[in-house]
Amino acid sequence: MPELPEVEAVVRTLRPLVEGQLIHCVHVFHPIALKPQPTSRLVELATDRCIQRVDRKGKYVLLRLDRGLVTLHFRLDGQLVWFTGAAELLGRANARKNGVHVDVAFEFGKGALGFADRRHFGRVHAWESPNDSSGLASLGIDALSTDFTVARLRELLAESVRPLKDFLLDQTRVAGLGNMYSCESLWHARLDPRRHAKSLKPEEVRRLHKAIVSVLARALECCLHPAPDFRDSQWWFQGLEKILRAYGREGEPCRRCGAAIQRIEQSGRSTYWCRRCQK
């Protein structure tokens, strides 16, 4: 599932393709991807507008238009697909022969961009201002931003009694971490995911901060080499398994101490961790 590093890699790859381009036409093949907004909202806001800049906040992609903005969220399986032009888009979108799943597409002077999520969890939303999006407006500090400091993390942790794992998943505190990189950060920081956030000592806060930053930086490097290929709808990030130390490794030996990695459930989702060396 795309978390901060994957979304950042997508954004960097997308920039040269769409920045400065005029959106001639918006196609909404599956309106569910816009829910709860009506189709008219995106069509009216984005048609004939120019994409001035592409940004990322947490796991959101922002297409900043000359008036208003479009947000993309991939949730679990969302992805982008690039077409050479309107003809290829209309010929292949959801077609039986040589088809590609496409929920929403933007047609440019040069090329066309499709948003697709076969599970229809991902969303494309249109806003007049970033503040109109409650999801965007409530995001906490982006984990890759320079504002994400040890001091800031210490303050945030001190405000929360929730288990560390739940704290890291809360996008209103630190934005960008999902299940995978939360588990990985806690493994690198040698911290028990069940610990209350406010229980961390200063030394442990420093370790967690360092772990988050380095895990994301390493993953981003991985996500950029090779960079995403929007021309291939089957494409997905390769080689991320190689850097994983806890996530998805239930029963396998901890790379630090050799004990078996455990899987437990926290707030309805899986946490992978080493019971012996995460304290």
Added chain:
DNA sequence: AGCGTCTCCTGCAAGC
């Protein structure tokens, strides 16, 4: 205010 719980949706794995 903040936390817990339910819901969305569908590909895929597991089971028969």
Added chain:
DNA sequence: TGCTTGCAGGAGACGC
């Protein structure tokens, strides 16, 4: 082999 069943998972809505 082919069908059914159940599960995963990020974020928003809702309720206490």
